[in-house]
Amino acid sequence: METKYSDTELKIRDAAKSLFLKKGYSATTTRDIAQESQINLALLNYYFTSKRRLFEIIMFETLYDFLNKMVEVYNDEETTIREKIELASSKYIDMIIAEPLLPTFILNELKNNPTNFLKMPTAKVIMKSQLISQYNDGVKKGIYKKVDSIHFITNILSLIVFPFICSPIIMKMEKLNKTDFNKMMNQRKKLIPEWIIQMIKK
């Protein structure tokens, strides 16, 4: 256990993150946060100066953790391209099942404030990852179709992340409950790597 933050500070952080994820920045009030974290309203400003600043901090940390977990998989030196995609599918799907509001939150607040993403060191790293150079090698060797790597990486993320973002729609169309939906996503852990390999092969 880290003791980086005091108890109250931690309570505020947790409540704030939970509410920002659920309702976004504007729809969340400082009073909401104070109530959810069981602290006095004035303490929020004492610790974090302003609502905006608190949000930026939460946002930055969330984004940082998320990107780190992503790059981790892509840069393993030992694994094949297929294994990386398998690992990515499996890890990301688990990650998002554990925190299903994460993708919408990130994509949303990124649209409003793309600058935050620029500051992230890890962002550029993805395009220079092991996974990308393995893919480009395959293209050069004529094993894979000659398609720009941006499509390759976009497709992986699309097939993994998008179903979560439109889960309300999917659940309505198929009359699924949350458990059913998660089962469907667990199926995709095996399906996505198959699909991706088929897509890139000549």
Next chain:
Amino acid sequence: METKYSDTELKIRDAAKSLFLKKGYSATTTRDIAQESQINLALLNYYFTSKRRLFEIIMFETLYDFLNKMVEVYNDEETTIREKIELASSKYIDMIIAEPLLPTFILNELKNNPTNFLKMPTAKVIMKSQLISQYNDGVKKGIYKKVDSIHFITNILSLIVFPFICSPIIMKMEKLNKTDFNKMMNQRKKLIPEWIIQMIKK
């Protein structure tokens, strides 16, 4: 030209839609809308009773138009499964290039209020569309892999829509401007049908 709405009403609708799409419900104020549409603040309530009601109306119409355009493609009796996917890719990508904020808006406000989607008659229609039954036939005949049709339809949408949602990220990673990004999406009109066919074939 329809004359369904008076001039002022129309101005309010347009301004409201534009602002709700850009900033979402909470971050948009009635004053914003009044200013953008060049009308007096009080008129907003005169015509639409409340901000909430105005939003619901805009939301419903936007969703309705969107779903209708989608189903149109899926239900053509004449075309093959490949042609439908080609048409879908092409039409949806054009549609979203014309109104790039649409997907995020719909997915977002749907998360907050999934009930709106339930009311849509077209929602269920998708799963009973011509496209789905063509796919299921293919599975039955053993031409396609035995994978549930929900994955099939999810994949089509994922590959088309997701890149738009994370366009800020893609543009940052690849240092693209808006024109470059749209070019990339236009490439995908041809790529996505190829990919999808490869994914489903045995």
Next chain:
DNA sequence: GTCTATATACGGATAGAC
């Protein structure tokens, strides 16, 4: 239908006591 003026409430933030 359109305007001005205003009621009413809420949200972010701080002063100042403890």
Next chain:
DNA sequence: GTCTATCCGTATATAGAC
């Protein structure tokens, strides 16, 4: 560090004149 009380700006909404 934590609390109460409160300031102040802004937001939604309406009353009432024209």
